[in-house]
Amino acid sequence: MGKQAFSSFAFVFTFLSAAANAASELPRPRGVGPEFAKFYKDPETFTCISNPSIKIPVSRLNDDYCDCPDGSDEPGTSACAFISPLSPPSPSEVTVGQFDEALALPGYYCKNKGHIPSYIPFTNVNDGACDYDLCCDGSDEWEAVGGLKCEDRCAKIGKEWRKQDEARQKSLGAANKRRKELITEAARLKQEVEDRIKTLQTQTQSQELKVQALEKSLQEIERQEKGRVVKGAGKGGKLNVLSSLAKERIQELLDNLGRVKDERDAARLRIEDLEGILRRFKEEYNPNFNDEGVKRAVKAWEDYAATEQPGPDAAKDRDLDEILKPDSESAINWSEFEEGEDSDVEALYKFEAYLPDPLRKWVNQKLRDLRVMMIENGILADPHTDSPESKAVTDARSQLEGARTELNNDKNELTRHQEDLGKDYGPDEVFRALKGHCVEKDSGEYVYEFCFLENTTQKPKKGGGNTGMGNFARIEKITVDEDLPADGKGLGSGERWVIKYENGQHCWNGPSRSTAVILACAEKDEIWKIVEEEKCVYRMEVGTPAVCVTKNGAKEAPPHSEL
Ligand SMILES: *[C@@H]1O[C@H](CO)[C@@H](O)[C@H](O)[C@H]1NC(C)=O
């Protein structure tokens, strides 16, 4: 029977002793523990515990002959040691009739006064060897086989044990304190993640609205830009070039018109003079001179004078004069077109200025829309197809792009954190507090390192590159069953957390390196042992306060160094 099973018996004992003490103070037969005393109270007859149909006289108890199938008549000898041991030793199951063909008793009971009582397997009773590790009072060798005398060492052993136990308890207390700190830290880190998620959720919501608004505004600005004839680009603008050309041309026409009018007026005066001369000539000539040449001339004049000649039109002449006046009211006020960076649409539809404000905006918008519609339908040429984007559009676009980038970054961060919340961080998520925390062990040629939930590494001490022994893959649980070394630095037995690291550096002619880091309760983070179990498959045994609790929340038994 392994040592572990007997620790369990010690546990059964402590659990039952209080009840048993109250049950009976009567002397018990040799080897009977207090919790079984009730079966041995009858002064005449003994009833086999698991086989109540079998009754024997009390005189046959401990007579070194096995009468009961469950061995209950031989609590103090090894006569029934051949029967398979009792199992499982759960207090509630220690009832009559439960363990057919198995021992009814956990073993020979050593009182161990001065230390802790315990059961020793029946095979060890009177076997000719002192079993001080379980029976420090030596009572298992009561028959003194071959003159063997086992002295009672419980006082010394008990004292030593209590001293060690105190240290163990202290260490366990420190470990549990550290674990609590780690859990608090882990909870804080988790809270941080949750808070960040909340912030990011609100932030991304408003960023989405912002992006939508900026998209709309960019569209709007692009539309408006289309509605412009040309950009109000100052002195070099197309409109200014156009207006100065028009101004020159009109001045040229006006100058010519003035010159032509002057020439006309001069010609008119000469015609009046000539007509006057001819009129007088007709009145004053002497028809008695029968001169054929003169007669023909007078006839021609009479014909000329008879035709309707349009006289000078005073109204039209006034208009002409008005046009030619340098400060005429109808003259174009060029400075109006030359100055200002007004939208050209506004310049072209100046009349809007006389409209009340809301109406003006409306009209303005309608005009732009009209232009846009005409451009979009190919009626008007798009003035912007060959000119670079205006600053307003560029600004709006870069604002939109900035907002989009921000939104994407935040969305990615949000996803990362949300995934993180779903990840396995071990018992009470304690590994959250240790993620990236590294522990090293010098093992002669190499220093080995493992970093919680990150990686494991082999670092050669004589230079050369590090070897990755695996990157964090997942957290698992395994069941181990090992004897604990005296210093408690080992896995012991029970369920243990394992951090698996995979896909490390590739092994020549083998797999990628991987490491299983098996964790057991200890006061400090410490690598106890590194083994290459198979080619490039490593196993690290690591002590850490992070795992000092069993899965049902009870404190893990203090590391036993059995005595
Ligand atoms: C021409 O227009 C400008 C600006 O609109 C104004 O200041 C100036 O008085 C105008 N000139 C005439 C002659 O109307």
Ligand SMILES: *[C@@H]1O[C@H](CO)[C@@H](O)[C@H](O)[C@H]1NC(C)=O
């Ligand atoms: C292992 O993880 C630690 C902690 O995060 C980090 O500092 C180190 O660079 C990693 N090593 C390798 C080889 O990736």
